[in-house]
Amino acid sequence: MLDRLVDKVLGLPAAVVPKPVVTRDLVIPMPDGARLLADRYRPPGTEPLPVVLVRSPYGRRGAMGLLFGAVFARRGFQVVVQSVRGTFGSGGEFRAFRQEKEDGLATAAWLRQQPWCDGRLAMAGASYLGHTQWAVAPYLDPPLEAMCLGVTGSEFTTAFYPGGVLALDNMLSWSATIGRQEERFAAVPNPVQTKRTRAAMSHLPLRHADVAAIGKPVPFLEDVTTHAESPESWAETDHSGGLDALTTPTSMVTGWYDLFLARQLRDFKALQAAGTRTRLTVGPWKHGEPASFRPMVADQASWLAAHLLDDRVQLRRPPVRIFLQRADRWLDFEQWPPAESEPRFLHLRAAGGLADERPGEATPDVFTYDPADPTPTVGGPMLTGEAKQHDNRAVEARSDVLVYTGMPLERDLDVIGEVSATVHVRTSTGHADVFVRLCDVDAKGVSLNVTDGVLRLPTGDGIATAEVALDPTAYRFRRGHRLRVQVSGGAFPRFARNHGNGQPTADAVAAVPTRFEVFHDPEHPSGISLAVFG
Incomplete structure (x- = not known):
């Protein structure tokens, strides 16, 4: 009864296996002597089958066992859900992200030696469970049959330090x-x-x-x-270098407010450019949002069925499916970003304006960022707290936030693709960050965040050109609404405050206020670049 209820909630077709056989606490030895534990789910029978490997730091029972063990096994797959090193009974010390390549490869080798495995392996999962896939796939020979990558990326360092900020x-x-x-x-x-x-x-x-x-x-x-000041120390956890040679078919699901969105879209572009079979789904979700579970599990089940059970029906859809926010509709494309999107640059103007026309002569706008009273976070791609879209008016009223607003739109404007900003700025301390946010302002003045980005400026006292990458988006700005760009010195506690004195992030205590000058004149045309669709 519970199994049927779970399948119904997830929108999955009827199970082909009424009751999988479960073997608990398999012991999988590692080369250094550590013993990792796993649970095995399989359809009844004794014949060798391919294995879907799921490697998790969050345990192998509960939600992990339910979503990736029992649900997949009822679809006819043999699944092994393993607790990674140092978690939930597995031996050794858990060193997040740094141990998954060696342990993953050793696990794959052990599985292929078992009489109940036919030698074929696939992997599935989301978030850290996606990292464990990337830690194996570029190095495994023979390669994986399929990868199912939910809300993840081939490297996590850019999510640890977006724009160089913790x-x-x-x-x-x-x-x-x-x-x-x-x-x-x-x-x-x-x-x-x-x-x-x-x-x-x-x-x-x-x-x-x-x-x-x-x-x-x-x-x-x-x-x-x-x-935080030496991200290169994470080089061993960066698996993006093998993208152009990867042959494993991949399916990806993410959300417009997911912290790994930008990396996952870069992965998709690289795989598609290399000719690897891959598909992408992007919905209106944040990381771990319950509404994303149903499409994600269904996507992974169908991808596994196509590549392990030869059920090719779900391969007929276009490779890119995205949700256009505020239009409440799904769109299909052949590539990301869509070939139909064209760049449009909106200039920051005097008196808080935002327009296509290049700026005339104007004095720089000025604000002071005080680490003792840092500019606060409102919404965005957060794991906890107030994620996604929220009203930004209270933050925009602060003296440490510059606001540039366009005229009411005469028609709907669809922005689908990559977004970036160019801000010419000079600071008093030479130690500062620039935070840029694009907002949607309705007729009542409610200002909702759409996408944003941050950048740590290079140390120095001259005018710096900050090229800030905002997260990609697919968003409809309605007729009568206005586009707004915020510029500030941070968004705390989403990003660690910049103390203005060059002290290391981990140890900084003292703080120095930083005065910003933001230039927008003919020699310094600051603004935002949008990918306009249609």
Whole structure:
């Protein structure tokens, strides 16, 4: 009864296996002697079958076993759900992201030696479970039969440090989760703990924010804060270098407010350019949003069926399917970004204007960013807190935020593709970040964030040209609405504050206010570049 209910909620077709056989706590040895535990789900019978491998740091029972074990096994797949090193009974120490290549390859070799495996392997999963796929796929010989990549990327460093700035909210939220996940009742919502974690985002120095949040150190937070100024230390976890040679068919699902969106779209473009069979679905979701589970699981089940069970029906759809926000419709394309989208540059103008026309002579706009009272976060691609779209008017009223607004639109404007900003800026300290956000302003003045980006400026005292990459989007600005661009010195606690003195992110305590000058004149044409569709 429960199985049928789960299948119905997920919108899956009727199961072909009424009751899979489950073998708990398989012991899979690693070359260094560590023993990792896994659960195996299979259809009844003794013949060798391909294996769908799912490697997770979040446990192999509960939601992981349900979504990727039992559900897939009822569709006729043999599934092995493994707890990665140092988690939920598996031996060794959990060092997030840094151990998955060696352990994943050793697991794949062990599986292929088992009499119940026919030698064919595929992988599935989302988020960190997608990272464990990328840690194996470019290096495995023979290659995987298929990859199912939900809300993930071939490297995570650009999500740790977007634009060179520590993504504090997401990093501390995840650290607090993995630091407590094996405690009793950790899965039960705990408002007190949530409040404590959010308060810890203001703790200084940041290297000890984990203790402030959950009362004990979390090695990942130490790692990610300590290396904020040296992201190259994560090179071993970057698997993007093998994209052009990857032959494994891949299917990707992500959301417009997912923290890995930009990386996943770059992965898709690279695979498509290399001729690899790949498809992409982008919906109106944030990371881990329950509304995304149904399309994601259905996508992965159909991709596995196509490449392991020779059910090719679902391969007939176009390779790109995206949701156009505020139009409430899905669109299909042959590539990302769509070939029909054309660039359009809107200039920042005097008196807070935003227009196609190049600016005339104008004095720079000025504001001061104070790390002691940092510009706050409102919405965006967040793991916790107020994610997605929210009213930005309170933030836009602050003296440390510049606002540039266009005229009411005479017709609907669809922006589908990549978005970037060019901001010419000079700072008083030579140590600063630039945050740029695109908003949709309705007739009542409500300003909703659409996409944004941040960049750490190079150290110096001259005029810097900040090329800020905003997240890609697909969004309809309605007739009568106005486009608005915000420019500020940060968005806290989503991004760690810049202390204005060059101190390392992990250890900075003292703070120096920074005066910004934003130029928008004929020699310094600041503005935003949009991909306009149609």
